[in-house]
Amino acid sequence: MKNIWKRFSRELGIIIALILLMAIFGIIEPLYLTPTNLMDIVDQTVINGLLAVGITLVIITGGIDLTVGSTMAIVIVAIGKLLVSGLHPWAAVLLGILFGFVLGALNGFLIAKMHLQPFIATMGMMSVYRGIAYLVTGGWPVLNIPQSFRTMMDGDILGSVPSSVIILLIVSAVGYVLLKHTKFGTYLYSMGSNEEATRLSGVNVDYNKIMAYGLCGVATALAGMVMLAKLGTGEPAAGQGYELNAIAAAAVGGTSLSGGKGSIFGTFFGAILLQALKIGLVVCGVDTFWQYIATGVIIIAAVYLDIIQGQIKNWKLKRQ
Amino acid sequence: MTTMIHFSKITKRFPGNTALDNVDFEIKKGEVHALLGENGAGKSTLLNILHGIYSQYEGDIEIEDAKVSFKNANDAIEFGIAKVHQEVNLVTDLTVGQNIALGYEPKKGLLVDYGAMYKKTDAILERLGCRFKSSDRINSLSVGEMQMILIAKALFHNARIISFDEPTSALADKEVDRLLEIIKELQAQGITILYITHRLDEVFRIADRASILRDGKYICTVDIKDITKEQLIRNMVGRDVSAFAVRNKPLCATKEVALEVTNLESKGVFHNISFKVHKGEILSFAGLVGAKRTDVVRAIFGADPITGGQIKVKGKEVVIKSPKEALSYGIALIPENRKTQGFVKDFSNAQNMALASMDKFTSGAFVNTGKIKDNCEYYIEQMRLHPADPEYLTNSLSGGNAQKVIIAKWMTTNPDIIIFDEPTKGIDVGAKAEIYRLMEEMAADGKAIIMVSSEMPEVIGMSDRVIIMREGRMTGELSRSELNEESILQFAMEG
Numbered sequence: 001m002k003n004i005w006k007r008f009s010r011e012l013g014i015i016i017a018l019i020l021l022m023a024i025f026g027i028i029e030p031l032y033l034t035p036t037n038l039m040d041i042v043d044q045t046v047i048n049g050l051l052a053v054g055i056t057l058v059i060i061t062g063g064i065d066l067t068v069g070s071t072m073a074i075v076i077v078a079i080g081k082l083l084v085s086g087l088h089p090w091a092a093v094l095l096g097i098l099f100g101f102v103l104g105a106l107n108g109f110l111i112a113k114m115h116l117q118p119f120i121a122t123m124g125m126m127s128v129y130r131g132i133a134y135l136v137t138g139g140w141p142v143l144n145i146p147q148s149f150r151t152m153m154d155g156d157i158l159g160s161v162p163s164s165v166i167i168l169l170i171v172s173a174v175g176y177v178l179l180k181h182t183k184f185g186t187y188l189y190s191m192g193s194n195e196e197a198t199r200l201s202g203v204n205v206d207y208n209k210i211m212a213y214g215l216c217g218v219a220t221a222l223a224g225m226v227m228l229a230k231l232g233t234g235e236p237a238a239g240q241g242y243e244l245n246a247i248a249a250a251a252v253g254g255t256s257l258s259g260g261k262g263s264i265f266g267t268f269f270g271a272i273l274l275q276a277l278k279i280g281l282v283v284c285g286v287d288t289f290w291q292y293i294a295t296g297v298i299i300i301a302a303v304y305l306d307i308i309q310g311q312i313k314n315w316k317l318k319r320q
Numbered sequence: 321m322t323t324m325i326h327f328s329k330i331t332k333r334f335p336g337n338t339a340l341d342n343v344d345f346e347i348k349k350g351e352v353h354a355l356l357g358e359n360g361a362g363k364s365t366l367l368n369i370l371h372g373i374y375s376q377y378e379g380d381i382e383i384e385d386a387k388v389s390f391k392n393a394n395d396a397i398e399f400g401i402a403k404v405h406q407e408v409n410l411v412t413d414l415t416v417g418q419n420i421a422l423g424y425e426p427k428k429g430l431l432v433d434y435g436a437m438y439k440k441t442d443a444i445l446e447r448l449g450c451r452f453k454s455s456d457r458i459n460s461l462s463v464g465e466m467q468m469i470l471i472a473k474a475l476f477h478n479a480r481i482i483s484f485d486e487p488t489s490a491l492a493d494k495e496v497d498r499l500l501e502i503i504k505e506l507q508a509q510g511i512t513i514l515y516i517t518h519r520l521d522e523v524f525r526i527a528d529r530a531s532i533l534r535d536g537k538y539i540c541t542v543d544i545k546d547i548t549k550e551q552l553i554r555n556m557v558g559r560d561v562s563a564f565a566v567r568n569k570p571l572c573a574t575k576e577v578a579l580e581v582t583n584l585e586s587k588g589v590f591h592n593i594s595f596k597v598h599k600g601e602i603l604s605f606a607g608l609v610g611a612k613r614t615d616v617v618r619a620i621f622g623a624d625p626i627t628g629g630q631i632k633v634k635g636k637e638v639v640i641k642s643p644k645e646a647l648s649y650g651i652a653l654i655p656e657n658r659k660t661q662g663f664v665k666d667f668s669n670a671q672n673m674a675l676a677s678m679d680k681f682t683s684g685a686f687v688n689t690g691k692i693k694d695n696c697e698y699y700i701e702q703m704r705l706h707p708a709d710p711e712y713l714t715n716s717l718s719g720g721n722a723q724k725v726i727i728a729k730w731m732t733t734n735p736d737i738i739i740f741d742e743p744t745k746g747i748d749v750g751a752k753a754e755i756y757r758l759m760e761e762m763a764a765d766g767k768a769i770i771m772v773s774s775e776m777p778e779v780i781g782m783s784d785r786v787i788i789m790r791e792g793r794m795t796g797e798l799s800r801s802e803l804n805e806e807s808i809l810q811f812a813m814e815g
Contacts, residue, residue: 181686183678190675193666200623200661201676201729202647260666 010254010309014269014302018276025280032283039160041276046164047223047230049271051246052253053168053175054104054219056267057212059250060179062192062259063111063118065213068220068246069239070129071103075224077133080142080234089149096221103129104217108210126243133236142234153229164226171219175264178215188212192259248295249274252302274298323385324349324481324512325370330379332365339365340377343538345531349384352503352513354523354530354544357556361533363516367483370514371403372396383481394423401481402474410458410466417441417454420473444472448502464495471502482506483514488522489746492608493809500526518746520549532556556749564753565781569760571800573601573784577635578768579651579737581620584629589615590792593629597737602759602769604783606776607812611789613772614656617739621653622646633737647676652730654723656741656772662726663714669725670696670710677732699728704754720751727758738762739770744778756782776805788812 026033051068058065079096083089110121154164179185187208190198199205228234247257253270255262277298281291325347332340340362347353355363368374370381372390380387383399390396393403410419417434418425420441425432441454450468452461458469467487474482484503488496503526507513515527523530524544532539532555539555553564576599584593590612597603605613618624620631622640631638633649640646643653655661663672674681674692681691696710703724707717714725723743730738740759744752759782763769773779779786780803788796788811796811 177686183682183687186671186675186678186687190664190667190671194660194664196661197655197664198675200621200643200653200655202642202644202733203675203678204642204644260664 010306011263011265011269013305014253014266014273017302018269018273021273021276021280025276025284029280029284032280037279037283041272041279042165043162044279045271045275046162046168047227048242048245048249048275049168049268050171050219050223050226051242052249052267052271053172053264054216054223055243055246056250056253056255056262056264057175057179057188058118058216059247059255059257060188060192060259060262061209061212062195063209063213064122064247064257065104065107065216066119066122066243067103067107067126067129068216068223069242070126070133071100071217071220072224072227072239072242073133073236074103074129074136075099075221076228076234076238077136077142077236079225080145080228081136083146083149084142084144089146089152092149093152093225096225097218100217100219100221100224101214102217104220105210105214107217108213111213112206112209130236130240133238137234137236139236141236145228145232145234150229150232153226164229167222167226171222172264172268175219179264184208184211189260192261194260245274248299252299254302254306256306270302321348321350323347324351324383326380326382326385327366327370328380328382330366330369330377330381332362332369332374332377339536340369341536342379343533343536344379345538345541347512347514348529349512350507350510351528352507352515352526354515354517354527355533356516356523356530356552357533357539361556362536363533364485365536366533367403367485367514367516370396370481370483371401397477397479400477400479402477402479402483404467404470404474404482404484404487410469412458414458415454416445416452416456416458416461416469416472419458419469420444420454420476422473424477441472441476444475447475448472462495464491464498467491467499468502471506479511481512481514483516485516486518486746487515488517488519492610493812494608496522518748520552523552524549553749564749565756565775565778567760567782568757569764571784572764572766574599574766578633579620579770580630580632580635582630582632584616584619584631585627586615586619586624587627590619590789591628593794595787595794595797597768597770599736599766599768600763601784602763602771602782604771604773604779604786605789606773606779606786606808607789608774610791611812612792613789614741615792616789617653617741617770617772620646621651621739623653647733647735650734650736651739652676652733652735652737653739654726654730654741654743656745658719658722658726659715663722663729665713665715667714668711669700669705669714669717672714672725673699673728673732676729680732695732696728699724699731703728703758718748718751720747720754723747723751723755724758727755731762735767737768737770739772741772742774743771744773744775752778776808779808780804 022033031037055065055068075096078099079092082095083092107122107125110116111118152163154162157163157166179188187198187203191205191208195205227238249271250262250267251257252273253266255267274295277294278291281294323346327343327345330340330343331338343366357363369377372393372395375391388399390399417438421437426436427433438454445454448468448471452465458466487499491499500522503513517523527544529541529543531541534556577596578599580596582594585591593616607613615624619626622642622645631640638649640649664675670692673696681688693710700708705721705724714722717725743755759769771782783803784800786798786803786808787794788808790812798807
């Protein structure tokens with residue numbers, strides 16, 4: 001039991017924080033804790049949750065991906081257009097995933113092979129991808145997305161659970177297994193913690209890095225298609241600023257932006273926590289402007305908590 | 321001579337651990353006093369107390385019979401106690417002079433008076449016989465020259481006591497000579513010197529007296545002229561270390577060539593490197609810093625590109641473009657720098673040991689953590705790792721134990737050719753002996769071993785054969801019977 005606590009202390013910490021937060025909102029406004037509202041929180045976490053899971057892989061390698069908002073937009077307009085022109089929904093989803101992978105892998109290529117700094121490389125590509133999204137539609141939104149696709153990506157299955165929530169759960173589970181139980185995941189952590197030692201250990205660092213960005217692109221594409229299904233229209237301006245929300249969820253979930261540390265479990269609940277906070281403030285009738293402040297404070301508090309935890313750990317080690 | 325520093329009954333406790341236990345001895349004014357002991361003996365802790373880095377401790381520090389207590393390192397510097405660190409720590413974007421005066425720049429109104437500052441710092445550099453000027457940039461300087469800046473900084477603060485913590489670990493022999501000369505000059509000017517080193521020959525060259533610590537306890541203070549190296553070492557480890565860097569087993573080199581390198585070249589770095597290493601043989605590369613030995617072994621391992629030459633593994637020509645390929649031909653490299661190249665800091669011992677052989681620990685798509693742990697347990701026993709815990713972070717281990725984890729990582733890949741680059745740099749005597757034992761076992765096991773080392777005793781003690789390099793060229797080769805410091809140095813300096 002002590003071991004479990006030690007291994008998952010960060011993850012359990014965020015769950016406790018989430019429960020506390022919900023309890024407080026529940027006391028102030030009992031409506032907050034109704035099943036409908038709770039389902040709403042999860043449902044509205046899906047898009048940011050998918051982005052955050054993807055970006056967690058990249059951040060663990062010590063990188064960052066600022067293109068997720070723009071990548072989403074490309075997938076949204078391109079897949080939207082193909083759907084409108086009659087492409088089968090299943091084919092569209094597979095194609096969207098492929099698009100996402102290619103766009104992400106291209107980021108990875110710039111970083112791994114051309115040695116650009118991840119922040120600069122993806123900041124540049126963020127602008128390029130956004131431009132492409134506008135060019136695809138000439139700036140116009142794509143209208144009348146077929147209902148079959150919308151039902152597939154966001155329709156209720158399993159009673160009143162939307163399929164988008166199931167997608168998030170599956171992607172999170174896959175991400176979790178990938179990170180914790182595969183060779184690839186081990187390499188992502190070791191690259192993020194010490195890239196040179198990893199390379200000297202005979203690991204193909206470039207390949208694994210490109211794959212990490214590619215998979216981030218896949219999760220991003222799924223987020224884009226969920227958004228397309230939810231809205232029924234494809235805007236080339238979609239997803240602007242979403243990269244920051246995704247990074248915030250990962251950071252709140254304990255993923256270190258210097259690489260080598262983090263988990264999908266933490267990111268998942270980090271995303272839920274941020275959404276629960278947002279909806280809680282709305283339900284309690286707090287002015288929208290306060291939401292920004294509250295969100296920012298939570299991010300800083302969570303990361304500061306990590307620093308304190310690290311210091312306590314160091315202190316304990318010194319004591320030994 | 322009068323007493324300069326009196327460490328009076330110093331005890332420093334960390335929760336659960338006593339780093340210094342009632343340490344009590346004196347440093348005389350104007351002497352060079354060596355502090356000796358294995359890693360973890362408490363030398364650095366004692367210095368940290370002297371320099372005000374730890375302000376909580378029991379006992380007193382008296383300087384010239386007056387009790388002092390510093391709240392932080394700046395207090396100590398202003399009092400006249402300066403430290404030349406183990407790892408040189410300078411602001412590379414500033415000039416030499418700015419670094420020397422950092423934090424204490426002379427002011428003219430609100431602005432720094434650069435004229436006055438450079439005049440003062442240049443005078444100090446001249447006193448130290450440095451070839452560079454205050455206005456030079458740091459980037460262009462060698463490690464030895466950077467150390468001079470730290471000494472200049474001590475003089476800038478009119479230090480009366482200067483402590484050196486492993487100052488020569490990154491220096492070439494010539495630079496070491498220069499540094500030791502300067503320390504003697506500082507002594508002649510009446511400055512009291514405290515000197516921590518793992519290199520005993522330096523102690524004999526410059527120290528007047530030495531105090532030995534072991535496990536946080538004060539053992540004794542000796543006059544250097546009355547003692548031998550063997551006696552010193554025996555005091556440090558508390559046991560007889562005649563088994564220090566010597567071969568305990570019969571030599572076991574075979575005629576079978578494991579690796580053959582012909583005319584290996586990396587333009588502008590090294591050229592014409594040709595040698596063979598046999599199964600069961602320990603082949604060393606000796607030379608001074610700047611001989612490019614590390615560059616050669618990194619190139620063989622595929623970590624750096626080559627511009628020409630051939631590599632044959634067991635008679636077959638191979639092209640190695642990455643460490644991954646080197647690994648597939650059974651080559652392992654235990655790199656020079658443990659922290660930046662050797663292990664992953666957020667990984668446990670078990671994870672670090674598995675990192676280079678993940679395929680062995682993967683069944684189907686998934687990693688088998690049980691196997692990873694078993695592998696680690698096996699090597700913990702083999703290597704006598706302390707603490708014997710697979711879940712322990714390698715980053716929290718002592719240098720010697722971290723090195724064992726790195727060696728275990730490479731043993732896990734089951735290599736035929738193992739390259740050690742400075743295998744015992746900065747690790748304590750006990751762990752050194754363990755690593756020598758492991759090397760011998762590997763050789764006996766039929767592995768070919770290449771060792772790059774700047775430590776003469778281990779080159780002479782451990783090698784079947786030694787190749788000496790100078791500035792990117794091979795200048796000589798010596799067989800075991802021809803080995804001594806003189807013969808090696810001759811090739812290293814003049815060949």
